[in-house]
Amino acid sequence: MKKNEIIKIYGTDYTAMTVRLLKAAGLADHIRQKAGPEKDPLIGIKPNLVSPVPAMYGATTHPEIVEGIILYLKENGYQKIMICEGSWVGDKTEDAFEYCGFCSLADRYGITLLDTQKDTSFSVKGGNLSLKICSCVRQIDFLINVPVLKGHCQTHVTCALKNMKGLIPNSEKRRFHALGLHDPIAALNSCIHQDFIVVDNICGDPDFEDGGNPLVQNNILAALDPVLTDAYACRVLDRPQEKVRYIGLSEAFGIGSADLTKLVLTSLDPSGSPSRFEAAFPSPAADSCAFLTHKAMELNYATEEIQSCSACYSALTDALNRLDQEGLLKILTERLHVRFCIGQGYKGLSSPELSRLSPEDLPVGIGNCTCAFTKNIPGCPPSGDAIYEYLKALI
Ligand code: SF4
Structure with a gap:
């Protein structure tokens, strides 16, 4: 798939849907391009496990989607897989791994779970900011981001760009809030490159990042550009893109494009075949949650x-x-x-x-x-x- 594309699949068998989506998106080709054909790369999967709340409540990534990613990777010969995440300040990642079904997933497939709240960190410069990033980011050869598309009480929307915040230490998370979130999130994304994005849009809470009011949408998206993904998320949630300042700031860093007129959106039917090519951007009524109260x-x-x-x-x-x-x-x-x-x-x-x-x-x-x-x-x-x-x- 190309950087200006988003591919979408609808259904309720989330594991099988994910495998079909990744085949259509050619994920294995993207891994080979980045890592080289000979190398056995370490693939990092970054879900959103903000708190120990099962995915059905609209806050966290469905383990079935991550299972689909693991099955696809193993089918394509990739065995070195690590799930890395750090919950928000106030909750323990190990509880989130357990309650959200990731411990049993890791046991079933022999996958490493890395709690970034316990990881060491290194310092980098992102724009004018000095940032601390968890050491696991340096070990990962190919990073697959698996955010939940949902609302956020401070930034209005959270999806691909903001999900990178799980790869910084807790002390840095507090500092990000003190800095108003938008500037440091954009700066962070100038330091961490996400190689592939699988968006969980099954039942994200359109209102609130900690869930509680899930809105069933039953679709999963694949994308390469986190800026385009978040611009699209704004459209889905009917939030003005200008209000989510980190999108424009990330675009200014050269991370991606927020220009939805260039978006090529493809929907797959449940078998994985392209059923609908949406060359023009869909009307807001088709995909938005405008009727929701905030x-x-x-x-x-x-x-x-x-x-x-x-x-x-x-x-x-x-x-x-x-x-x-x-x-x-x-x-x-x-x-x-x-x-x-x-x-x-x-x-x-x-x-x-x-x-x-x-x-x-x-x-x-x-x-x-x-x-x-x-x-x-x-x-x-x-x-x-x-x-x-x-x-x-x-x-
Ligand atoms: S706002 Fe203050 S009291 Fe509340 S979690 Fe952050 S640091 Fe703690």
């Missing part, structure tokens, strides 16, 4: 966020969702004027210093970064339960 954003109308980590923001959103369902969120925000302050930008600030809030507002600090607040919920990150109980007790 629930995480709606719930966080009273949240004052400055550089928060995803796990912290996710825990808060989970608590707000529960309070909303019980009719308590409006009591907190409208009657008590509670404002939820979250993020690394509040470090060292106490609540009276918050000039952005009005005098009648009652700031509640979420997490250790707001430990100087009069009202603070400790933890790094605090659990959704702890936030929920604390806020409920205010009423």
Whole structure:
């Protein structure tokens, strides 16, 4: 396949679909081109296992897709395969490997699982930033990225480019959030080349990276260009591409093209034959989720966020969702004027210093970064339960 192509397959037998998709995309040719015909390359597979939540909830990569990739690779003579991932700050990758079905997958096929939270790292320069990257990236000869196409409460969309964040140490993940995510994500992608992309668009949550509201789409995509893939993801999720700044920044780094007018989109029928060539880009109605509400954003109308980590923001959103369902969120925000302050930008600030809030507002600090607040919920990150109980007790 060419760099301006995306190939798509629909169905419910995810393992068989993946094998057919990879045959149509000629993955083995791409590996041979990069590694050379003689070499037995180490192939790295990078899923998205943000937290220990099974794929059916819309946050993590389906193990069936990774199984399809492994079967295809073995059929083509590739035996050195490693699955590498690091969950977000606050969760352990080993739990995610276990609960998401990757331990049994690794046992079944004799595959190495590498927890990047425990890996060493090296420093590189990406644009103006000095970045730390996990050492496994240097060992891998060919990297297959397997992101989930889903929404994100801070960057709006997460797919191929942002999934590389699992290949940096936890301390660096925190720093990325402090830097506003977009610039460091683009810089990171200028340092890590993803050789092939298999997108899990089976039931990604269009709203939120930690899942909970999966939207069944039952398709898997193959692509070579992560910038084009993410531009297409914006279209699928009906988010303006300009809002996902790391796409344009990555394009400026020369990582790929976000020009969807050049996209050649091919759909395969379930047998793997091209059934539909979509030379022109499909209309938004055909592929978009425009009808969806952006629930995480709606719930966080009273949240004052400055550089928060995803796990912290996710825990808060989970608590707000529960309070909303019980009719308590409006009591907190409208009657008590509670404002939820979250993020690394509040470090060292106490609540009276918050000039952005009005005098009648009652700031509640979420997490250790707001430990100087009069009202603070400790933890790094605090659990959704702890936030929920604390806020409920205010009423
Ligand atoms: S308290 Fe929350 S925002 Fe602060 S470092 Fe911990 S997880 Fe990140």
